[in-house]
Amino acid sequence: MNTSANPAPEPDKEPAREPDWADRMEQAVLDAAVERARALGWNRRLVRAACEANGLSRGDEELLLPNGPRDLAALLSRRHDARALDSLSSEGLKIRERIFAGVSARMEAGAADLEAARCCAGFLALPTNVDLGLELAWESADRIWRWAGDTATDENHYSKRMILSGILIPALTLRWFDGREAAEAFVKRRIDNVMTFEKWKAGKDFDAPLRKATEWLGRMRYRG
Secondary structure (H helix, E strand, C coil): CCCCCCCCCCCCCCCCCCCCHHHHHHHHHHHHHHHHHHHHCCCHHHHHHHHHHCCCCHHHHHHHCCCCHHHHHHHHHHHHHHHHHHCCCCCCCCHHHHHHHHHHHHHHHHHCCHHHHHHHHHHHCCHHHHHHHHHHHHHHHHHHHHHHCCCCCCHHHHHHHHHHHHHHHHHHHHHHHHCHHHHHHHHHHHHHHHHHHHHHHHCCCCCHHHHHHHHHHHHHHHCC
16 A cells, blocks of 8 residues: 555556557448448448458458458448547536437438448348347447446446347438438437336336345255
8 A cells, every 4th residue: 555645656548559550451441341332232242342442352351351241340330339429529418318419429420321321231130140230239339328427337237238229220220211300209219218217217126026035045044
């Protein structure tokens, strides 16, 4: 323990990591893919065309994007997450407003690449890619909750992200195919439902049954 009058110096912060060749090339390939997605669809043909546009061989492609269009889909989703967060300010907003603002910004970030977003959504809807779609929705939900100031570390951490993921997936689909108005109306309704549930849950003791069962088992074990 440090008992001196002067506080211990803080450790030096690591400098921001400069993008390496792989980082830069991933974004360049993604740029090329966004431009070509409408014509080619979201598939390995798109990956090859985007890589060729950047002078990459098939070996380079396998090194950079070993999972092909799945890796490309993840890059697009994470780009849209970052774009959304960069556009946001939480100053003066209540939690409900922050979540709505976060989801709305995420929808509009993707809408800037609308044709590519549509193609990617179709790809993620395939049975073989549903797992990736759920994972990316969870990532987006996590980033929105963190931006909104969520610090929960108990089961609420997971339930909040699960619920918001369940809002994001249909909301993004509505935005890509039915427009902003329909998507935002859906989001407002769902967030109202979530907030109502949170108020109801706050008055309940969901651990009570578990405590009762634990106490009963304890009495059975030590009864003599």
